[in-house]
Amino acid sequence: MANKKMKKxxxxxxxxxxxxxxxxxxxxxxxxxxxxxxxxxxYSFSDGKMVVKSDVNYDFLKADVGEDTAVLKLFGVIPVKKxxxxxISTDNICLGGNAxxxxxFTKGVIVVGLTDIVTSSGAVCPASDAGVKKGDIILSVxxxxxxxxxxxxxxxxxxxxxxxxxxxxxxxxxxxATVTPVISAEDxxxxxxxxxxxxxxxxxxxxxxxxxxxxxxxLGHGVCDVDTxxxxxxxxxxxxxxxxxxxxxxxxxxxxxxxxxxxxxxxGKLDINTETGVFGRLANTDNLGEVVPIGTKETVGEGKIYIxxxxxxxxxxKYEAEIIKIYNESGKTKNFMIKVTDERLLEETGGIVQGxxxxxxxxxxxxxxxxxxxxxxxPEKGYGIFIENMLSSANSILSEQNKAA
Numbered sequence: 328m329a330n331k332k333m334k335k336x337x338x339x340x341x342x343x344x345x346x347x348x349x350x351x352x353x354x355x356x357x358x359x360x361x362x363x364x365x366x367x368x369x370y371s372f373s374d375g376k377m378v379v380k381s382d383v384n385y386d387f388l389k390a391d392v393g394e395d396t397a398v399l400k401l402f403g404v405i406p407v408k409k410x411x412x413x414x415i416s417t418d419n420i421c422l423g424g425n426a427x428x429x430x431x432f433t434k435g436v437i438v439v440g441l442t443d444i445v446t447s448s449g450a451v452c453p454a455s456d457a458g459v460k461k462g463d464i465i466l467s468v469x470x471x472x473x474x475x476x477x478x479x480x481x482x483x484x485x486x487x488x489x490x491x492x493x494x495x496x497x498x499x500x501x502x503x504a505t506v507t508p509v510i511s512a513e514d515x516x517x518x519x520x521x522x523x524x525x526x527x528x529x530x531x532x533x534x535x536x537x538x539x540x541x542x543x544x545x546l547g548h549g550v551c552d553v554d555t556x557x558x559x560x561x562x563x564x565x566x567x568x569x570x571x572x573x574x575x576x577x578x579x580x581x582x583x584x585x586x587x588x589x590x591x592x593x594x595g596k597l598d599i600n601t602e603t604g605v606f607g608r609l610a611n612t613d614n615l616g617e618v619v620p621i622g623t624k625e626t627v628g629e630g631k632i633y634i635x636x637x638x639x640x641x642x643x644x645k646y647e648a649e650i651i652k653i654y655n656e657s658g659k660t661k662n663f664m665i666k667v668t669d670e671r672l673l674e675e676t677g678g679i680v681q682g683x684x685x686x687x688x689x690x691x692x693x694x695x696x697x698x699x700x701x702x703x704x705x706p707e708k709g710y711g712i713f714i715e716n717m718l719s720s721a722n723s724i725l726s727e728q729n730k731a732a
Contacts, residue, residue, distance in 0.1 A: 395411065395412055396409055396412055397409070397410055397412050417620070417621040418618075419538045419618065420535050420536075420621060420694065420718075421535060421536045421538050421615040421616045421617065421618055421619070422535065422616035422617055422618075422619045422635060422687055422689075422694065423534045423543070423545065423643070423685070424532065424533065424635030424636055424643030424644075424686060425532070425533050425616075425637050425641060425642075425643055426531070426569045426570075426571050426587060426641070426682065427530070427531060427532070427533050427566055427567065427568070427569055428529070428530055428566070428568070428569040428587070429529060429530075429531060429550070429564060429565070429566060430527075430564060430565050431528070431550055431559060431561060431563075431597060431600065431605075432526045432562050432563045432564060433464070433524070433525050433526065433559050433560050433561065434464065434562040435464045435465050435466040435467075435473050435496070435525075435560070435562075436464070436465050436473055436479050436523040436524065436525045437462070437463075437464055437523060437524050437525070437552050437555065437557070437560075438459060438461055438463045438521055438522070438555075439461065439522050439523060439524050439552060439554040439555060440521075440554065441454055441455050441460075441461060441521060441522070442520050442522065444511050444518045444519075445513060446509050446510060446511065447510070447512055451509055452520035453506050453508060453509055453519045453520055454506055454519045454520045455520065456506075457493075457504045457506040459495065459504055459506065459521065460497065461554070462497070462552075462555040462557045463495045463497050464495065464496040464497070464560055465479060465493050465494070465495055465523065466494040466495065466496055467493070467494040468482040468483060468491050468493060468494075469482070469486065469491055469492050470492070470494075474525075476523050476525045479523055479525075483508060483517070483518075483519060484517060488507070488508060488509075488510075488517060489508075490505045491507075491519070492504075492505050493505075493506055496560075506519045524552065524554070527550060527552070527553070528589075529682075530584075530585050530587055530681075530682040531545050531546045531605070531682060531684050532545060532546070532637065532683055532684060532686045532687075532697075532698075533545045533685060534546075534547060534604070534686070534697040534714070534717060535687060535714070536609060536612065536615050536616075540608070541608045541611075541612045542608055542721050542724055543595070543608070543609055543721075544604050544605070544606045544685075544717045544718070544720065545604055545605055546604045546605050546685040546697075546699075547603065547684055547698060547699040547711070547717065548602070548604060548660045548684060548700065548712070549600050549602050549604065549605070550600050558600065558602065559600060560600070561597060561598075561599060563597070564596065564597030564600070564605070564607070565593045565597065566593065566607060567591075567592065567593055567594065568590040568592050568594055568641075569587040569588065569589055569590070569641075570588050570640060570641055571585050571586070571587045571638060571639055571640060571641070572588055572639075573586040573587075574639075574675055574680060575680065576675070576676055576677045577676060577677035577678055577679065577680045577701065577706030578677060578706060579703070579704050579705065580703060582701055582703060582706065583676055583680035583681065583706065584680050584681035584682055585637075585680060585681065585683065587682075594609060594610055594611065595609040595610050596608060598724050599724065603660060603719075604685065604697075604712075604717050604720065606717075606720055606721045607724070608724075619689065619693065619694045620693045620694070621693060621695075621714060622690060622691070622693030622695040623714075623715050624662065624695075624715060626690075626691075626693065626695065627650070627653060627663065627690060627696070627713065629649070630649060630650060631648075631649050632647075632648050632665065632688050632689065633646065633647060633688070633689045633690075634646045634648050634667070634669075634672075634683075634686050634687070634688055634698060635686060635687045635688075635689070636686035638672070638675055638676055646669040647667075647669040648665050648667045648668055648669065649665065649666050649668055650663050650664070650665055650690070652664040659716050660699050660700075660710070660716070661699065661700065661710040661711075661712070662696065663696070663710070663711050663713075664710055665679075665688070665698065665708065665709055665710065665711050666707055667708075667709075676706075677706045678701065678705075678706040678707035678709070679698060679700075679701035679702075679706060679708070679709040680701065680706070684698060684699055684700070685697050686698040695714055696712050696713050696714045697712055697717065698710075698711055699712050
């Protein structure tokens with residue numbers, strides 16, 4: 328009798344456990360982050376070790392990784408969702424540290440300002456009246472694609488006093504806005520009251536290069552419009568050799584910067600501009616830095632690090648610094664705080680300056696991340712990004728090309 332009762336209790340307990348697990352798996356799936364998760368990243372190392380990463384981390388979810396897909400399982404038992412696998416090899420990553428120039432051309436034009444137009448009947452702003460806002464991206468005029476700021480102006484001029492239908496992208500969503508130009512009393516031309524931008528250029532630092540594919544990553548943060556602060560949508564971009572010729576030393580409230588000469592030689596192209604940096608391909612991979620092992624964020628700790636950067640000429644140098652705080656949940660670009668301790672770098676630059684973004688960071692002989700931002704009040708301090716965040720973005724280039732092939 329006791330055995331029957333025991334078996335009945337065990338059976339009831341197991342049924343309750345499975346019911347609980349089922350409900351828990353349903354709740355997990357209903358979580359908005361998990362529902363939107365379409366892929367996970369799998370990092371492979373030369374020693375055969377594999378590390379699974381995703382934008383959604385739950386300790387009770389395990390990934391059963393296959394060749395191209397993976398099944399997420401609750402406690403490794405109950406299947407929750409199938410996702411694609413983004414495989415990232417770290418066997419061929421070479422150290423960067425060299426400065427590079429970029430020229431970036433946007434998709435469409437970015438609205439960087441709105442202004443009133445003085446007409447014979449008063450001041451008006453047709454663009455504002457139509458709902459156009461600073462930071463909007465104008466993709467076309469009356470169905471015709473916009474290629475540049477000049478092209479946008481020419482297309483508007485053709486409209487005359489007729490309404491122009493602008494195709495606008497805002498917060499990754501597209502919609503139409505009809506703008507009616509007015510005659511400016513200043514020059515008798517039709518205008519809508521918009522300031523737009525279509526390109527930018529600057530200096531940054533290469534973080535790494537994959538010697539097998541030529542894929543590289545740099546900056547450690549995205550290229551944003553100086554007026555709107557928004558990520559610039561990349562239409563095309565080029566990479567240019569740069570020789571660093573001088574440094575404006577950083578001081579509190581006055582960030583310094585690298586100064587350099589752009590060569591006329593294009594050495595690569597940009598493919599994507601993301602929150603975690605710019606990524607593309609170099610045309611020549613003959614003279615690269617040393618291949619370095621990768622350190623995932625679990626291996627990163629407070630303490631001594633080395634920053635590889637170029638503050639003169641074209642050759643990177645190694646400088647001492649330290650990680651003074653780690654922010655594991657701080658987002659994609661400000662993952663830890665660093666402090667420059669090398670007297671040479673402090674003397675020359677004051678610490679971290681603009682143009683050093685992307686400078687690779689090594690700890691215990693492993694590439695763990697890159698410099699991203701300087702602290703305005705304390706230029707000897709700044710932030711760094713985990714290298715795996717950059718590698719994941721870089722690998723998306725190969726994934727897209729493989730799909731196209």
